[in-house]
Amino acid sequence: MSTRPHELNFNQGLAEYAVVDAVSRGRRHPEPPPAYRSEFQRDRDRIIHAAAFRRLEYKTQVFVNHEGDLFRTRLTHSIEVAQIARSIARALRLNEDLTEAVALAHDLGHTPFGHAGQDALNECMKDFGGFEHNLQSLRVVDELEEKYADFPGLNLSFETREGILKHCSAKNAADLGEVGARFLNRQQPGLEAQLTNLADEIAYNSHDVDDGLRAGLIGIEQLRDIPLFNEQYEEVRRLYPELPQRRIIHEVVRRLINCQVVDLVQTSGSLLAQHAPADLESVRRHPAPLIAFSDDMRERNLELKRFLRTELYRHYRVHRMSVKALRVIRELFEAFFQDPRLLPLEAQQKVADLRRRDGDTGQARAVADYIAGMTDRYAIKEHQRVYNPGELT
Numbered sequence: 099m100s101t102r103p104h105e106l107n108f109n110q111g112l113a114e115y116a117v118v119d120a121v122s123r124g125r126r127h128p129e130p131p132p133a134y135r136s137e138f139q140r141d142r143d144r145i146i147h148a149a150a151f152r153r154l155e156y157k158t159q160v161f162v163n164h165e166g167d168l169f170r171t172r173l174t175h176s177i178e179v180a181q182i183a184r185s186i187a188r189a190l191r192l193n194e195d196l197t198e199a200v201a202l203a204h205d206l207g208h209t210p211f212g213h214a215g216q217d218a219l220n221e222c223m224k225d226f227g228g229f230e231h232n233l234q235s236l237r238v239v240d241e242l243e244e245k246y247a248d249f250p251g252l253n254l255s256f257e258t259r260e261g262i263l264k265h266c267s268a269k270n271a272a273d274l275g276e277v278g279a280r281f282l283n284r285q286q287p288g289l290e291a292q293l294t295n296l297a298d299e300i301a302y303n304s305h306d307v308d309d310g311l312r313a314g315l316i317g318i319e320q321l322r323d324i325p326l327f328n329e330q331y332e333e334v335r336r337l338y339p340e341l342p343q344r345r346i347i348h349e350v351v352r353r354l355i356n357c358q359v360v361d362l363v364q365t366s367g368s369l370l371a372q373h374a375p376a377d378l379e380s381v382r383r384h385p386a387p388l389i390a391f392s393d394d395m396r397e398r399n400l401e402l403k404r405f406l407r408t409e410l411y412r413h414y415r416v417h418r419m420s421v422k423a424l425r426v427i428r429e430l431f432e433a434f435f436q437d438p439r440l441l442p443l444e445a446q447q448k449v450a451d452l453r454r455r456d457g458d459t460g461q462a463r464a465v466a467d468y469i470a471g472m473t474d475r476y477a478i479k480e481h482q483r484v485y486n487p488g489e490l491t
C-alpha cells in the first residue's frame with residue numbers, strides 16, 4: 099500500500115464483511131499494488147483489455163449474432179449483468195469493483211453458439227476430461243490470455259477468480275487447488291461473488307423475455323400465465339392504457355429487473371442484519387449463502403425460467419440453429435483433433451506443447467481451447483475453410 103497516495107481510500111463506506119484489498123488472498127504471481135487503483139479495479143481493467151472480452155461481442159447469448167442487430171450478445175449480456183450486480187453491491191455496501199470484474203469475466207469461457215456449442219464441445223471432450231464453460235472462463239483468465247510479460251493469463255486476484263468459478267465438480271475442485279477448495283470443504287464464496295451469480299439470472303431471465311418477444315418466438319398472451327411477468331404487465335397496462343406494444347414490453351422488462359433487484363437487496367439485507375457476519379471469513383464459513391431472493395421471488399423466478407426453457411430455448415427455430423451449431427463444432431473438433439496440421443501455426447504450437455505434457459488429452463484440450471475461443475462467425479468461416487473445397491483456405 100505504501101506506493102499509493104494516502105488520500106485514496108477505496109474502502110470508504112464498505113461493510114465490514116465486504117472484500118477489500120487488505121483481506122484479499124492476493125495474486126498467484128505477486129505484483130506491487132497499482133498506484134491509483136484498488137486491486138479489484140485493476141482486475142476489472144485487465145478483463146476489459148482482454149482479447150476474450152472483445153470476442154464476446156460476436157458470441158451467441160440465445161440468438162446467433164447474424165440473426166439480428168438488436169438481440170443480446172454475450173458482450174451486452176455481460177454488461178447488463180455488471181450493471182445489475184453493481185447496483186446490488188452498492189446498495190449492500192459491498193465491493194462494486196470486484197463485483198464488476200466478476201460480472202464482466204463470468205462468460206469469457208463460453209464457446210461460439212451459446213449452450214449448444216458448450217454441449218457439443220463437452221461431448222467431443224468426453225474422453226478427455228469434458229468441457230465446461232464456467233471452468234473455461236477461469237482457464238481464460240489464468241492461462242489462455244497472453245498479454246503480460248511476467249505471467250500467463252491476467253493474474254487476477256483470488257477473489258475475482260473465486261467469483262468466476264461459480265460451480266465445480268469435486269474432481270475438478272481437487273485439481274484447481276486453492277480456488278477450488280470451497281467446493282470440497284463446503285464454504286461460501288464472498289458476497290460479491292454470490293450476488294453476481296444471481297445478477298446473471300436476473301439479467302438473462304429479463305432480457306430473454308425481451309429478445310424472445312422481439313423474435314416473435316414467444317407471445318405476451320403466453321407470458322401472462324407467468325405471475326412474475328403478468329403482475330408487471332397488468333400494472334403497466336393500468337398506468338399507461340394507451341402505450342404502444344413495444345414500449346409496454348420495455349416498461350415491463352425494466353420493472354421485471356427492478357422488482358427482482360429490490361427483492362434481492364431487501365432479503366439479503368435482512369439476512370445480513372440477522373446473521374451479522376463479523377468479517378469475510380464469517381461469510382465464508384456461514385452454512386448457506388447470505389445473498390438470496392425471498393422464497394416467493396425464488397419460486398416465481400423459477401416459473402419464468404421453466405417457461406423460457408420450454409417455450410424459447412427449445413423452440414424449433416432456436417433448436418434448428420443449435421443443431422447446425424452442434425455439427426459445426428463437432429466437425430471442427432474432429433478435423434483438428436485427427437490432423438492438427440490443419441490448424442493455423444500458432445494453434446499447432448499449442449497443440450504440440452500440450453501434447454508433450456498430456457498426450458492425447460493435451461492435444462484434445464488445446465483443440466477445445468482453440469474452438470472455444472472462436473466467435474460464431476469465425477467458427478462458421480473456419481468450418482467452410484476446412485470442409486468446403488470451393489472455399490479458399
Ligand code: MG
Pocket residue numbers: 175179204205298
Ligand atoms: Mg451469463
